Amino acid sequence: MKVYDGKDVRNVAVAGHGDSGKTSLVSGLLYAAGMVNRLGRVDEGNTVTDFDDDEMARKVTIMTALAHAEWAKTKINLLDTPGYNIFINDTKAAMVAADAALVLVDAVAGVEVQTEKVWAFTEEYGQPRLMVMNKLDRERASFERALESIHKVFGRTAVPVQLPMGEERAFRGVIDLLAMKAYSYQSGGDGKGEAGEIPGEFAEAAQSAREKLVEMVAEGNDALLEEFFDKGTLSPEQLRQGLREAVVARRIFPVACASAYHNIGADLLLNLIVDFLPTAVERGTVTGYTKLEEGGEPITRRVADSEPVSVFVFKTSADPFAGRISYYKVCSGVLKNDATLTNFTKGQAERFAHITVGQGKEHVGVQELRAGDIGVVTKLKDTLTGDTLGDKAAPILYRPVKLPEPLIAFAIQAKSRADEDRLGQALHRILEEDPSLRFYRDGQTKEFLLAGAGQQHVEVIVSRLKKRYSVEVQLKAPKVPYRETIRGTADVEGKHKKQTGGHGQFGVCNIKMEPLPRGAGFEFVNDIFGGSIPRNYIPAVEKGVVESAQRGFLAGYPVVDFRVILHDGKYHDVDSSELAFKIAGSLAFKNAMREAKPILLEPIMNVEVYAPEQYSGDLMGDLNARRGRIQGMDNRAGTTVIKAQVPMAEMLTYATDLTSMTQGRASYSMEFSHYDTVPQQIAEKVIAAAKAERGEAVEEAET
Ligand SMILES: Nc1nc2c(ncn2[C@@H]2O[C@H](COP(=O)(O)OP(=O)(O)OP(=O)(O)O)[C@@H](O)[C@H]2O)c(=O)[nH]1
Ligand SMILES: [Mg+2]
Numbered sequence: 001m002k003v004y005d006g007k008d009v010r011n012v013a014v015a016g017h018g019d020s021g022k023t024s025l026v027s028g029l030l031y032a033a034g035m036v037n038r039l040g041r042v043d044e045g046n047t048v049t050d051f052d053d054d055e056m057a058r059k060v061t062i063m064t065a066l067a068h069a070e071w072a073k074t075k076i077n078l079l080d081t082p083g084y085n086i087f088i089n090d091t092k093a094a095m096v097a098a099d100a101a102l103v104l105v106d107a108v109a110g111v112e113v114q115t116e117k118v119w120a121f122t123e124e125y126g127q128p129r130l131m132v133m134n135k136l137d138r139e140r141a142s143f144e145r146a147l148e149s150i151h152k153v154f155g156r157t158a159v160p161v162q163l164p165m166g167e168e169r170a171f172r173g174v175i176d177l178l179a180m181k182a183y184s185y186q187s188g189g190d191g192k193g194e195a196g197e198i199p200g201e202f203a204e205a206a207q208s209a210r211e212k213l214v215e216m217v218a219e220g221n222d223a224l225l226e227e228f229f230d231k232g233t234l235s236p237e238q239l240r241q242g243l244r245e246a247v248v249a250r251r252i253f254p255v256a257c258a259s260a261y262h263n264i265g266a267d268l269l270l271n272l273i274v275d276f277l278p279t280a281v282e283r284g285t286v287t288g289y290t291k292l293e294e295g296g297e298p299i300t301r302r303v304a305d306s307e308p309v310s311v312f313v314f315k316t317s318a319d320p321f322a323g324r325i326s327y328y329k330v331c332s333g334v335l336k337n338d339a340t341l342t343n344f345t346k347g348q349a350e351r352f353a354h355i356t357v358g359q360g361k362e363h364v365g366v367q368e369l370r371a372g373d374i375g376v377v378t379k380l381k382d383t384l385t386g387d388t389l390g391d392k393a394a395p396i397l398y399r400p401v402k403l404p405e406p407l408i409a410f411a412i413q414a415k416s417r418a419d420e421d422r423l424g425q426a427l428h429r430i431l432e433e434d435p436s437l438r439f440y441r442d443g444q445t446k447e448f449l450l451a452g453a454g455q456q457h458v459e460v461i462v463s464r465l466k467k468r469y470s471v472e473v474q475l476k477a478p479k480v481p482y483r484e485t486i487r488g489t490a491d492v493e494g495k496h497k498k499q500t501g502g503h504g505q506f507g508v509c510n511i512k513m514e515p516l517p518r519g520a521g522f523e524f525v526n527d528i529f530g531g532s533i534p535r536n537y538i539p540a541v542e543k544g545v546v547e548s549a550q551r552g553f554l555a556g557y558p559v560v561d562f563r564v565i566l567h568d569g570k571y572h573d574v575d576s577s578e579l580a581f582k583i584a585g586s587l588a589f590k591n592a593m594r595e596a597k598p599i600l601l602e603p604i605m606n607v608e609v610y611a612p613e614q615y616s617g618d619l620m621g622d623l624n625a626r627r628g629r630i631q632g633m634d635n636r637a638g639t640t641v642i643k644a645q646v647p648m649a650e651m652l653t654y655a656t657d658l659t660s661m662t663q664g665r666a667s668y669s670m671e672f673s674h675y676d677t678v679p680q681q682i683a684e685k686v687i688a689a690a691k692a693e694r695g696e697a698v699e700e701a702e703t
Helices: 022-032 053-058 085-095 113-124 143-154 200-219 222-231 236-248 266-276 417-433 455-469 535-551 578-595 613-625 654-662 680-702
Strands: 009-016 065-071 074-080 100-106 129-134 158-160 162-165 173-176 181-184 194-196 253-257 285-289 298-302 310-319 323-332 339-343 348-352 356-359 362-365 374-378 388-390 408-414 438-441 448-452 473-479 483-486 490-499 504-515 522-526 562-570 598-612 629-636 639-647 667-677
Touching: 009 022, 009 085, 009 113, 009 266, 022 065, 022 074, 022 100, 022 266, 053 455, 065 266, 074 266, 085 113, 085 310, 085 455, 085 667, 100 113, 100 143, 100 266, 113 143, 113 667, 129 143, 129 266, 143 158, 143 253, 143 629, 158 200, 162 200, 162 253, 200 222, 200 236, 222 236, 236 253, 236 266, 253 266, 285 323, 298 323, 310 417, 408 417, 408 455, 417 455, 448 455, 455 473, 455 654, 483 504, 490 578, 504 535, 504 578, 522 535, 535 562, 535 578, 562 578, 598 613, 598 654, 598 680, 613 629, 613 639, 613 654, 654 667
Parallel strands: 009 074, 009 100, 065 356, 100 129, 129 253, 158 253, 522 562
Antiparallel strands: 065 074, 162 173, 173 181, 181 194, 285 298, 310 323, 310 388, 323 374, 339 348, 339 388, 356 362, 356 374, 408 448, 408 473, 438 448, 483 598, 490 504, 504 562, 598 639, 598 667, 629 639
16 A cells, blocks of 8 residues: 555545445445445445444444545545444544544435534534535435525535535436536446536526635635625635635535435545545644643644654454454654554553554555554554554653443343353453443342443344354343432431450441432531540441442432431440441441431433424323423424433333334434432332342342
C-alpha cells in the first residue's frame, strides 16, 4: 500500500440511524473507487464492512469497521459505524478517530432518533459533516419532506448541494448544483455518472436551489457578501472556496443525494469528501494530558510528521485466529513499520511488528503511516481501547471516550461444566473488544451477570461466545437494579454482646436514621460527645452500617439515600474491638430499617418511540399499560415521536413487543432517568420473588 501524506488523507465516519444504508453506501464508494470488483450487498452478506458472522446473519452492523478508498490522489478512510441504538456505543467509541462525518438520512423516514444521537457525537467531536439523503429510489421517498425534517431538527444550515433527478422508482441521477450539471447512473453499476445538461423539467428548481446555496455561502463571509451584492452571484471558484470554508467551520452542512442500493451518486460523494472535508492535519492540533487524573496538565501536539509519534487506540477486536487487532489513529509524528512504542497508559513497550491499513477484514501492509492517518496492527500484548502509545521520550495521554453504563443485565449460566471452565477467558476477550459490556457476579444471588445496552446486545455476545469460542451459555431473565430506601426516621440501639468464656465481645451504638433526597446516596454523621464510644471504633460502626446497607433489608437490594447519625453508645475496656462495633453497627442498621418505613425504588427510563402516525394510539395505550407517563408527542414528516417515562421493569421485552405491534416499523431509544418508589402491590411481588430466589440459593449451597 502506498504511503499517503496526512494532507492527502480524509478520515470519515459514516453514521446514521439503523438501516439508513451506511454499509451499502460504503460498499458503493469502494466499488466506484475501484477498491473491489463488485458491488457488495448487505442482503447477500458480501459487503466489505459487515464481515462478522453475526452481522451477516442479522444484516445489521454490530461493530465499526474500517475501509479505505483511493480517489483523486487521496486516501479516504471510511469508518462504517452501527446505527442501531443498542450498538451505538461502538459508534461513539470509534467515531473519535474521524475528522469529519457523512450523516445518512433515509429519504422516506427523514431524521430519526439515532440520526440525532450520532449528530450529537459529531458535535461533541467537532466534526464537519456532509449529509446524504439516501434511499431516494424507495417508494414514498421525498427529498423535500425529508429535507424539511432535517431543517426542523438541525436548522437551516443544512443546504442542498445536489437535487435528485426523479424520485422513488424514477430516481435515476443527481443534479450537481456546484457544476450545474446532471449525472445519470446505471442501476447497480460502478457508481460513475454520465454528465449532461440539466433536463428542462428540473431547470427551474435547480436554478433556485443554486441561488439559495450561493446566498448561504456568501452570508458568512464579508468579502463574498460584498461581491454577491455587487454582482448578484459568485464565481464558481468563489463558491467552491467559500463553501469549503463554511463546511470546515461547521457553518454549512451540505446535503447530497444517493441511492446506495442502486449505487447512484457515489462518484460525486467521493468528490465532495475530497474537495470539502478537512484533513486531520488541517484541523491543526490534538490535546493530550500529562496524566488523566485530576491535576493532569494539557499537552498540545501539532498533527504533523515532525512531532514525536503518538497514536491513540480507538478500537480493539478479538479474532480467534489472528488474535487481538488494534485500530489506531496516528495523532502526531510518523509511525514506522516494526517500531517499538511505549504504551503510556500501561507503562509498557509494544512492538508494531507489521503495520497495515484496513479493508474490512483484510489488512494491507504499509511501510509507514503519517500524522493524521489511521492504521491497524495485530498482536499488541497489553494494549486496549483508549490507550495512548508513542515515542518514549515524549509521553502524552489522550482522553478515552466515556461510554454510558449498560442498561440491562442478564444472568448467564454455562450449559456444561466444560463451558463453565472456558467461559471466563472467552468473555475476557469479548469484553476487550466491547468496552460497553459488563460482566460481574451478583453479590446476592451469586449468579454471573452480563450487562449490555439491550437484550439484543447481550444475545449477540452469547452467539459470539458460541461461534468464536465454542462456549455455550443460557440467558436467564434480565435483572432490574432495584434499590431500597426509607420514608421515615428511627432512633435505635445496636448491641453486640457475647461472653464465650475468656475474652468477650462488647459494643453498643445508638443511631438515628433519616431519609435523604433521591440521588443523595449515604451520609454518616459522627455526633458522639464525651467519648461514649472511643474515636478509633467509630469507623467500624460506619463500616457495619455500609456493609449491611449494601446487602439490603427488604429484598436484598442496596439501601440508598439515607443519613445515619451516631449519637451515643457504650464500650468495654477489655471486650470492645473493631469487630464488635462493626457488628453493633450492622445490628443498629437492621433495627433502624425495621422502624424507618423501608420502601423499594425502581429505575425509571426516558423512552422515545418513533413510529408511523397510524400506530400512535396503540403505542400510547401500551405505554400507559406499562405504567408509563406520557411526556409529549411530536410529529416529524409523518413519523410520530412519543416521549414517556416508564419503569425499567416494564420495558424488558419492549424491543420484541414493539416489533410485533408495528410490523417492525417503529424504533425506540431508552436511557436511565431516575429512581422512584415502586407501588405497594408490585413491591410486594418483587420482595417475595427476591426472597424465593435467595431461599433457593441457600438450599443449593447446602446440598
Ligand atoms: N431501496 C434502497 N434500499 C437500500 C438503500 N440503501 C440501503 N438499502 C437497503 O437497506 C437495508 C439496510 O442497509 P444497510 O446498508 O445495512 O444499512 P446500515 O445503515 O448499514 O444499517 P446498520 O448498520 O444496521 O445501521 C438493506 O436491505 C439495503 O439493501 C437504498 O438506497 N435504496
Ligand atoms: Mg451497517
